[in-house]
Each structure stands twice: as C-alpha cells, then as structure tokens.
Amino acid sequence: MxxxxxxxxxxxxxxxxxxxxxxxxxxxxxxxxxxxxxxxxxxxxxxxxxxxxxxxxxxxxxxxxxxxxxxxxxxxxxxxxxxxxxxxxxxxxxxxxxxxxxxxxxxxxxxxxxxxxxxxxxxxxxxxxxGVPGAYAGAGATPALPLLAVASRRRDTPLLHATLPGHPEPVVLGDPVEGRPTARLTADTSTLIRLYSGRPLVGTRYDLVGAEEHELVIYR
Structure with a gap:
C-alpha cells in the first residue's frame, strides 16, 4: 500500500x-x-x-x-x-x-x-x-487500513512493512528514520490493529523485526 x-x-x-x-x-x-x-x-x-x-x-x-x-x-x-x-x-x-x-x-x-x-x-x-471473535477485524478493516497508515505517519512511528493474509502487497506504515532499516511485521489484521492501538496482545502470534512494540502505538 x-x-x-x-x-x-x-x-x-x-x-x-x-x-x-x-x-x-x-x-x-x-x-x-x-x-x-x-x-x-x-x-x-x-x-x-x-x-x-x-x-x-x-x-x-x-x-x-x-x-x-x-x-x-x-x-x-x-x-x-x-x-x-x-x-x-x-x-x-x-x-x-x-x-x-x-x-x-x-x-x-x-x-x-x-x-x-x-x-x-x-x-x-x-x-x-x-467476547465476539475477530473483534478488531471484519468488513471495516479494508477502509481502516489506509486510515491507520495516515495515523502512523502523523504519530511518527518508524517505517514498517506489514505482511497480512489476503494482501498481495505489504501494508506500508510509518515514516523512514535516517540510518534505520525498514521494520517488518508478519501478522493477521487483528493483531496489526492491536499493536498500533496499544490493545492487549495476549493469545496473538506475530513476527516483528526492526522495531519495538511500544514504538508502533499511535494512541499516547
């Protein structure tokens, strides 16, 4: 994206x-x-x-x-x-x-x-x-992801490429940081939203390289 x-x-x-x-x-x-x-x-x-x-x-x-x-x-x-x-x-x-x-x-x-x-x-x-399954996913995810990209740039989160199921191209979030390589995330959409919104990550699976969880949170 x-x-x-x-x-x-x-x-x-x-x-x-x-x-x-x-x-x-x-x-x-x-x-x-x-x-x-x-x-x-x-x-x-x-x-x-x-x-x-x-x-x-x-x-x-x-x-x-x-x-x-x-x-x-x-x-x-x-x-x-x-x-x-x-x-x-x-x-x-x-x-x-x-x-x-x-x-x-x-x-x-x-x-x-x-x-x-x-x-x-x-x-x-x-x-x-x-207790509804897929709380941070569903039909709204398609229009939500471009807005998350905007919010991640406004909050100066580090540049990250997220590989999500069903997305042929990585979702690009954040801004480049001089001297720092692009971070990489492999996760499902719900976990991506949890990471960037600072929601609990208990029971999730993801692979994050090149950034720390706290650097991604847009609500501070």
Missing part, C-alpha cells in the same frame, strides 16, 4: 460499514453486558459507546471548540450521558455513524479523518468485551 492522495469519502465509508456491522449486535445484546469492562482503563462498554457517540455528534454539529477530544473533554461527555437510557445512547451513536462522514470530508486538511479509525477501534473494544 503506497501513500496516496487523501480520499475524503474514506472515513464516511468506514463509519457506515461499522454502523451496519455494530448496531445490530448492540441492539440485540442484553443490557447487563454493557457494564462489562473494556481495554480502555476505567471504561465499560457503555462508556466507550457514549464517548463514540458524543465525539461523532460533536463533529456533525460543528462543536469542535479548543480542547475537544482531550481526556477531560471525553470524560465529561461520558459523564453527561450517565443518566441516559441505553437506547438513547445507541440512537445517538447510530446518528453519528450515519451523519459524520460528510462533516469529516468537509475538513479539507484531513484533520478529522482518523477519528473514524478511532471509532472503529473502539467498536473492536466493545466486541472484545462481549
């Missing part, structure tokens, strides 16, 4: 793909499951979904004041929704998935593109908490 010009429609495609995959699962899951803890410290599945919904609707409504998406702002959004019914949280989430794509595309600098990636990773956090 070589670096390409920005596709402003890509984040929206990822969000719609995830909406169609995730919302039926959420609406058919017993409410007590939403109290399960996730890979996000201190957050239950319900908290993660409240954060995701709030972030997307902020984008839809243009409420992007200074400090938005900071840890404090995110915590305040979750707290604001603590007394909401689960149905209301899921309705807001569905609205965000449906409407945020065009709003993200309208930011010509691409500054919000990787928000869609974060939403998809958080959906994986919820699937993982629910």
């Amino acid at each position: 070589s670096e390409q010009a920005r596709d402003p429609e890509l984040p929206g495609r990822l969000l719609l793909t995830e909406r169609d995959a995730l919302l039926p699962l959420l609406r058919n899951t017993p409410e007590e499951h939403f109290a399960l803890r996730t890979a996000c410290p201190g957050w239950t599945a319900r908290d993660v979904l409240a954060h995701c919904a709030a972030a997307l609707v902020r984008i839809v409504e243009g409420r992007l004041e200074e400090g938005v998406f900071s840890p404090g702002s995110n915590a305040a959004d979750v707290a604001e929704r603590a007394d909401w019914s689960l149905a209301r949280v899921l309705d807001e989430l569905e609205r965000g998935f449906t409407e945020a794509g065009p709003a993200i595309a309208a930011h010509e600098d691409g500054s919000l593109d990787t928000v869609a990636l974060g939403e998809w990773v958080h959906a994986g956090d919820v699937r993982e908490a629910f």
Whole structure:
C-alpha cells in the first residue's frame, strides 16, 4: 500500500460499514453486558459507546471548540450521558455513524479523518468485551487500513512493512528514520490493529523485526 492522495469519502465509508456491522449486535445484546469492562482503563462498554457517540455528534454539529477530544473533554461527555437510557445512547451513536462522514470530508486538511479509525477501534473494544471473535477485524478493516497508515505517519512511528493474509502487497506504515532499516511485521489484521492501538496482545502470534512494540502505538 503506497501513500496516496487523501480520499475524503474514506472515513464516511468506514463509519457506515461499522454502523451496519455494530448496531445490530448492540441492539440485540442484553443490557447487563454493557457494564462489562473494556481495554480502555476505567471504561465499560457503555462508556466507550457514549464517548463514540458524543465525539461523532460533536463533529456533525460543528462543536469542535479548543480542547475537544482531550481526556477531560471525553470524560465529561461520558459523564453527561450517565443518566441516559441505553437506547438513547445507541440512537445517538447510530446518528453519528450515519451523519459524520460528510462533516469529516468537509475538513479539507484531513484533520478529522482518523477519528473514524478511532471509532472503529473502539467498536473492536466493545466486541472484545462481549467476547465476539475477530473483534478488531471484519468488513471495516479494508477502509481502516489506509486510515491507520495516515495515523502512523502523523504519530511518527518508524517505517514498517506489514505482511497480512489476503494482501498481495505489504501494508506500508510509518515514516523512514535516517540510518534505520525498514521494520517488518508478519501478522493477521487483528493483531496489526492491536499493536498500533496499544490493545492487549495476549493469545496473538506475530513476527516483528526492526522495531519495538511500544514504538508502533499511535494512541499516547
């Protein structure tokens, strides 16, 4: 995967793909499951979904004041929704998935593109908490990987070529570092996402040469 010009429609495609995959699962899951803890410290599945919904609707409504998406702002959004019914949280989430794509595309600098990636990773956090196989894979992986490539460059991770099943060409992530050879990773897509998002790696198999795990994490 070589670096390409920005596709402003890509984040929206990822969000719609995830909406169609995730919302039926959420609406058919017993409410007590939403109290399960996730890979996000201190957050239950319900908290993660409240954060995701709030972030997307902020984008839809243009409420992007200074400090938005900071840890404090995110915590305040979750707290604001603590007394909401689960149905209301899921309705807001569905609205965000449906409407945020065009709003993200309208930011010509691409500054919000990787928000869609974060939403998809958080959906994986919820699937993982629910015990759903392939939590960080599935249909959303195809539009998510180009967004991961963008995020890996913005976070100055080292240049890495990832060999993934079903991909005839290596996925290229990160930026060259002077005097340092290209790192190599052989893994499945789910493990690649876990590595770059700092999610637990228990039970995974991968071969990483030329980089350390901590150097790849894009969420710091």
